[in-house]
Amino acid sequence: MLKILVTGATGNVGCEVIRLLVSHDCHVCAALRNPDKVQQILGSKIHCVWFDFINPDTWASAFEGVNKLFLVRPPALANVRKQIAPALNAAKLAGVEHIVFLSLLGAERNRVVPHAKIERYIEQLGIPVTFLRASFFMQNLNTVHREDIKTRGELFMPAGNGKTSFIDVRDIAAVAVRALVEDGHLGKAYALTGGEALTYYEVADIFTEVLGKPIRYTNPSLLKFIWQMRERGLSLDLILVMTAIYTTARLGLAGGITPDVEQLLGCPPLTMRQYVEDYRKFWL
Ligand SMILES: NC(=O)c1ccc[n+]([C@@H]2O[C@H](COP(=O)([O-])OP(=O)(O)OC[C@H]3O[C@@H](n4cnc5c(N)ncnc54)[C@H](OP(=O)(O)O)[C@@H]3O)[C@@H](O)[C@H]2O)c1
Incomplete structure (x- = not known):
């Protein structure tokens, strides 16, 4: 076996x-x-x-x-x-x-x-x-950003008005399992994104609707974000990685969508709305 x-x-x-x-x-x-x-x-x-x-x-x-x-x-x-x-x-x-x-x-x-x-x-x-x-995991919102959303009703990341093609890790896992148990995946590279690219303003609207309480995207400057993360005691290495990720989004480089998940799974990727509905207990 x-x-x-x-x-x-x-x-x-x-x-x-x-x-x-x-x-x-x-x-x-x-x-x-x-x-x-x-x-x-x-x-x-x-x-x-x-x-x-x-x-x-x-x-x-x-x-x-x-x-x-x-x-x-x-x-x-x-x-x-x-x-x-x-x-x-x-x-x-x-x-x-x-x-x-x-x-x-x-x-x-x-x-x-x-x-x-x-x-x-x-x-x-x-x-x-x-x-x-x-691409960027939706689940970062119920791990790294959970407390901001739950206790302050805030999405606090310096991503400007850039779009991100968020992916649900459940789709990544489903693709991984296919690659592990089926033939035909050796030597392949798959680019895995969600099926929609959203700004954090749009993400905040989805949270507000699904959770039934106001969630705002406050779009901090890079400096304010770095200062706030230092105040919270995060390591400089981690802050730099986060800053690089959100700067990529800010510059409009994180919004590309690929067809790979749908082609591999035979159904569209999970949406942000579905994710927030399924994980709502994390923020209530
Ligand atoms: N977050 C994103 O948006 C994103 C997007 C694309 C790619 N990625 C990549 O995805 C990877 C993280 O995946 P994830 O989010 O599923 O992981 P994760 O939730 O961050 O968990 C890390 C895992 O690594 C284990 N681990 C830590 N140190 C270890 C060690 N010395 N030896 C063995 N295991 C160890 C942890 O086990 P313990 O329980 O023992 O700590 C935990 O199971 C990273 O390489 C990241 O760059 C992330």
Whole structure:
């Protein structure tokens, strides 16, 4: 039976990938730093293995017998050579036959982002791969921005009037599962976006309608955003990453829409309205 190891299993995308994989005829394994955590999130039926990208003691047993790997780069690990590549070497040594890598939309044109370095490294290793290059996740709004929306009724990001082609991670996970269990995805790169590009003013209107309480997009300046994030105690590295992401949107570079999700899943991507309806408990 196909053995599939899922990294980032407690995170946004990995968690959904596991939820979908359990109904397939394969042996699903969640790769975890803390096995108790996944059982709280996903229940006790999930098979877990101890895995940490930066702990070599965990690699050989985690990759043993694994045919396919769903690879998520933890956001905090930015040094690919030191923090990601050694574990990938262990995957190669263990005979992993296919990696489905959660990458970033446009990574092929942006050589400085860690995702581009990981893509190149996997290709150099010669492990067959599928790249899922995803746009900005809707789920950032119920994680990173949850408190602003819930307690202040505010969307606080310096994205100007630029549009973003938000994607729901449930669509990314559905594509990932196809890439993992079906034939025909080796050597492919998919550009995954939602089906609509929205400004944050439009997103605020959707929140207001669905939640039945006013949510405003306050469109702070970059300086105000950086100052506010520092006040909240975020690390400078994280603030810089967030600033880069929202500047891309501000410049009108985050609104491109691709047909890949619909072509792969046979139905249109989930909409922002559907997402807010399904996740409304996060903001009430
Ligand atoms: N957010 C976006 O809009 C967006 C868009 C495109 C691409 N991406 C990319 O998507 C990736 C993040 O995916 P996500 O949002 O699904 O993840 P996430 O929710 O940020 O979760 C990170 C996962 O990595 C695990 N992790 C952290 N450090 C680890 C380590 N040393 N060894 C093993 N596992 C470790 C965490 O496990 P613990 O529970 O143990 O902490 C958690 O499961 C990033 O590479 C990001 O750049 C994000």
